[in-house]
Amino acid sequence: MLLLLDLDNTLVDRDGAFRQWAERFVSEHGGGAPELEALIHADAGGYSPRLDVAEQAKASLNVQEPLETIVEHMKAGVIELIHCYDGVLSELALAKSGGARLVIVTNGSSAQQRSKIAQCALDAAVDAIIVSEEVGFKKPHLAIFERALEHGVGAGPVWMVGDNPAVDVAGARAAGIATGWVSHGKKWPEPWEPDIVGETTAEVLREVRAQRQ
Secondary structure (H helix, E strand, C coil): CEEEECCECCCECHHHHHHHHHHHHHHHCCCCHHHHHHHHHHHHHHCCCHHHHHHHHHHHHCCCCCHHHHHHHHHHHHHHHCCECCCHHHHHHHHHHCCCEEEEEECCCHHHHHHHHHHCCCCCCCCEEEEHHHHCCCCCCHHHHHHHHHHHCCCCCEEEEECCHHHHHHHHHHCCCEEEEECCCCCCCCCCCCCEEECCHHHHHHHHHHCCC
16 A cells, blocks of 8 residues: 655644744734734645745734744744644554555645654654655646655555645545545535545544555
């Protein structure tokens, strides 16, 4: 089995880390709940450009630091606070011990994504890491999935586990890959269904492993 794995909000709680950073940043600059929620909204789950988020912080909190300084503070804070979801490392170890090849497939900058991976000890847990900046394509582009498939020649069934319906699940489905969606309690937004749906990453990984039995 080749198991492709999204990083942010699938293996690691990226949104939780951003919220913790934002709470601290807002408090340090005299803001409150409205400024915090505006910052989280501007972040859009990590999909907004970092300079746009920094502009929101600067405008709503009257921060004097340059935008680039805020961005670097933000990036460092997320890395410092990020962690794997409960059960992820143990489920990855079980999958690997069962013969699966594990490949992280993540959008983002090489420095930021690899720092998150190292912070959470995921580099030792997987067989390969594919970062969009390094290969020149972002999910859901077919080319990044094709690059990932190169790591699983002869490995058997291929699965993609992720939290984003369009980027992870629809992208993998279009590439002919079986899909597991981590819902985090949300409703599936499309008329078609992923192959596996679970509220937590550990639950989805457990169900994927069960497919081999």
